[in-house]
Amino acid sequence: MGRSGTNSGLAEDLLIELNRDGGVPLHRQIEASIRASIRAGRLRTGASLPPTRALAAGLGVSRGVVVEAYQQLVAEGYLASRSGGYTQVAASMPPVAADAGSTASTVRPAARRAGFRIDFGYGRTDVSQFPRAAWLRSIRTVLATTPNDRFAYLDGRGVPELREALCDYHNRVRGTSSVPDNVVICNGYAQAISLLIQVLALHGARRIALEDPSSDDDARVLAAAAGLDVVGIPVGPDGVQVDALHRADADAVVLTPSHQWPTGGVLSATARAEVIRWAKHRGAIVVEDDYDAEYRYDRSPVGAMQGLAPDHIVYCGTASKTLAPGLRLGWMVVPPQLVADVAAAKVLADRGSPVIEQLTFADFLTRGEFDRHLRRMRPVYRRRRNALLGALRTHLPDLEPAGIAAGQHVVAWLPPDLEEAAVVTAAARHGLGIKGVGPYRIAGTGPGGLIFGYAPLGETAIAEGVALLATAIREVRGS
Numbered sequence: 001m002g003r004s005g006t007n008s009g010l011a012e013d014l015l016i017e018l019n020r021d022g023g024v025p026l027h028r029q030i031e032a033s034i035r036a037s038i039r040a041g042r043l044r045t046g047a048s049l050p051p052t053r054a055l056a057a058g059l060g061v062s063r064g065v066v067v068e069a070y071q072q073l074v075a076e077g078y079l080a081s082r083s084g085g086y087t088q089v090a091a092s093m094p095p096v097a098a099d100a101g102s103t104a105s106t107v108r109p110a111a112r113r114a115g116f117r118i119d120f121g122y123g124r125t126d127v128s129q130f131p132r133a134a135w136l137r138s139i140r141t142v143l144a145t146t147p148n149d150r151f152a153y154l155d156g157r158g159v160p161e162l163r164e165a166l167c168d169y170h171n172r173v174r175g176t177s178s179v180p181d182n183v184v185i186c187n188g189y190a191q192a193i194s195l196l197i198q199v200l201a202l203h204g205a206r207r208i209a210l211e212d213p214s215s216d217d218d219a220r221v222l223a224a225a226a227g228l229d230v231v232g233i234p235v236g237p238d239g240v241q242v243d244a245l246h247r248a249d250a251d252a253v254v255l256t257p258s259h260q261w262p263t264g265g266v267l268s269a270t271a272r273a274e275v276i277r278w279a280k281h282r283g284a285i286v287v288e289d290d291y292d293a294e295y296r297y298d299r300s301p302v303g304a305m306q307g308l309a310p311d312h313i314v315y316c317g318t319a320s321k322t323l324a325p326g327l328r329l330g331w332m333v334v335p336p337q338l339v340a341d342v343a344a345a346k347v348l349a350d351r352g353s354p355v356i357e358q359l360t361f362a363d364f365l366t367r368g369e370f371d372r373h374l375r376r377m378r379p380v381y382r383r384r385r386n387a388l389l390g391a392l393r394t395h396l397p398d399l400e401p402a403g404i405a406a407g408q409h410v411v412a413w414l415p416p417d418l419e420e421a422a423v424v425t426a427a428a429r430h431g432l433g434i435k436g437v438g439p440y441r442i443a444g445t446g447p448g449g450l451i452f453g454y455a456p457l458g459e460t461a462i463a464e465g466v467a468l469l470a471t472a473i474r475e476v477r478g479s
């Protein structure tokens with residue numbers, strides 16, 4: 001693999017954090033971070049390291065410090081110097097992750113499902129970028145300082161430290177209007193929607209409206225189990241079509257206003273005001289799924305709707321797109337009249353989310369680590385999105401990318417001559433995993449489109465994936 005291989009980019013991709021007061025020489029700290037990244041599989045065989053001058057500038061140390069660290073790791077066999085003056089992870093390094101068998105792959109382990117060379121499957125953030133060092137510092141703090149009695153059974157809403165930290169964060173960054181008493185911590189958005197459906201049914205709801213298309217297949221099953229009807233509300237380029245909501249006779253609606261999933265539109269200011277008028281008039285509830293609002297690449301994100309009508313909107317957030325889905329950390333800001341019932345449903349479901357993770361996340365947020373992590377990741381995802389759009393322009397100019405510059409996926413509409421299912425099947429034959437929009441439609445009709453989840457893929461893999469898709473499409477057109 002050449003210099004353009006995975007991980008060849010920024011100093012911050014190496015997750016090096018220097019402690020200048022700890023008495024450990026800086027070159028040893030750099031060595032230890034790179035060694036740990038290689039052992040953990042975050043830096044894979046063949047990955048190029050940044051030039052010493054660039055890394056030194058990024059870390060604010062002299063070039064000699066980085067040269068010393070690289071030389072030590074070359075001597076230990078972790079790194080290899082290449083002609084041209086650059087340094088790579090050595091070919092002899094054993095694969096560490098269970099599925100890291102392909103040593104020269106440009107695809108990260110998290111990016112692959114079985115059988116696919118490249119996988120645009122949606123729903124995976126780049127977990128290789130999880131801020132381990134900062135998270136570890138927070139866990140250490142929590143374990144060292146939390147009194148024993150805090151590890152007992154929990155209040156259904158979650159630990160006060162996290163509820164406070166989330167309120168501060170979202171009131172500042174998303175313009176929500178929340179107080180800690182109205183926050184309920186849960187195991188991701190999946191549990192939020194499950195608890196909310198139960199509580200809405202308890203409060204007499206009969207029908208719930210979902211965006212069409214939407215990712216809420218869980219909600220469809222849960223609503224049916226709770227005896228609620230489900231109605232789909234068509235989505236246009238600017239999000240859900242509010243006139244259809246007026247006709248839906250629903251008691252609640254689930255929306256993704258800041259970045260519609262999957263089509264990528266933003267709900268306009270007029271439509272937001274109209275949805276809120278609808279909710280107030282009907283006494284209905286809006287569930288605002290703010291799943292990836294942290295990632296907007298062209299401008300500041302539009303604020304959350306919840307701040308405009310906190311008595312009618314449940315705000316839902318998740319760490320699945322920003323940190324890792326395996327954390328199972330999510331939260332809701334719930335209108336006052338529903339909080340007690342949502343907290344009771346949470347206790348009934350599982351007696352509360354794990355306390356050490358909650359306290360750790362609270363510490364992580366209050367120390368500014370979450371902001372820092374997002375500042376580091378935004379340019380990474382922006383570059384991947386641009387790589388995807390560039391490759392589509394080059395190889396498949398008749399596909400029509402939709403939506404705003406945000407999030408971790410892009411939908412591209414297919415021209416009328418291409419049948420979505422045929423393209424998905426042909427792509428799979430060529431080793432490319434990709435999903436169509438069709439399976440996420442409630443009414444089952446609409447133009448064909450493909451969902452490109454690009455978040456865990458390096459730019460080279462993204463370009464390769466689009467080239468594979470172009471080959472598959474040529475084959476479909478030829479047959």
Ligand SMILES: Cc1ncc(COP(=O)(O)O)c(C=O)c1O
Binds near residue numbers: 190261291329
């Ligand atoms: C629209 C939408 N909301 C929320 C989530 C996050 O779900 P969870 O927090 O349960 O991981 C996803 C995950 O892919 C999603 O697609």
